[in-house]
Amino acid sequence: MDRLIQANGQPHFGIFAEAPGLINHRDFDFRSPMGRRLGSLxxxxxxxxxxxxGLISDQLIGGCALADLSLAGVGFVYLFHPPSGRMLERQFKLPLGLGTRFSQRPDDGICQLRSGRNLLRLENLGASREKRLLVELDDGLRIDARFSESEPGFQPMCLNTPTAVNGWTYAQKVAGVRCSGRVSSSLGDFDLAAIDAFAHHDWTAGYMRPQTHWNWACLSGQAAGRRVGLNLSCGVNETSFTENCYWLDGELIKVDTVRFAFDREQPLQPWAIDSHDGQVALRFEARGLHRQRSNLGILASDFKQVFGRFCGVLRPAGRDQVVIDNLWGFVEDQYVKW
Structure with a gap:
């Protein structure tokens, strides 16, 4: 599919075998809930x-995000060192997105934020099917990490769902892939291939609900000699289709709806995550937390990303179950007004 929005102004909906070439959102026939055509503003x-x-290993866990919220461009990066329990965090907010750049090509383009001598850059390299993260901060922290989707048979989760009465959300997810590169920081210097790091990736865009909330779970690693990745969510991308899935040695396996059972006021307490179809039964024990809270009136966010270890089972239909035994990963609880 070359473009997500069709000639009649309506999006393609569904789960796609590959990403659209362009998220041409400006061609969308955007209307008010009562049907009035809305303009460019x-x-x-x-x-x-x-x-x-995101990066996952026994020696180092990290995450970097960039967001275009129209009224602001935001970004964060953090690193957590499990052996010592030490953590580094930086956050950036730029009014009207000044100093940011966002491509609408999920598999071939650059998104970046530059603030003074600080750079957060995410590259999607079409020719090589690589994803690259480059972070250079004024305190000396540097991350240069990458992974490839070029292995035969690997398929990312790509889907577009209706959102509320007049919107849509395109999401593209990857997990369970090995990561290479280097990290230099006050936590130490790390060769990501040498510490057996895995990566996961999320590219999302669209006309989302003005107020929304979601939970998310992701893990990547090795289980019973197999590469395993997991992507589960509840609260977004669940209209007609869901993004829930896991990967076994790069093979994408679809999952039904899921339930997250946890205490919102105590996110470091254990979580239980189970799918309606019985394929996923996991328990999560927290080890650390990255949190951002802001309330600017028209923009607000309460974001909690918790990293820790998963235990439980995956039960692919007609196959032996896969035991998940203390694999590192993430859960998330987020409320957004935008």
């Missing part, structure tokens, strides 16, 4: 986009 204000790159 409303399209700019209501369109939001974000991208996330």
């Amino acid at each position: 409303a399209k700019w204000r209501r369109f939001h986009q974000f991208q996330y790159f």
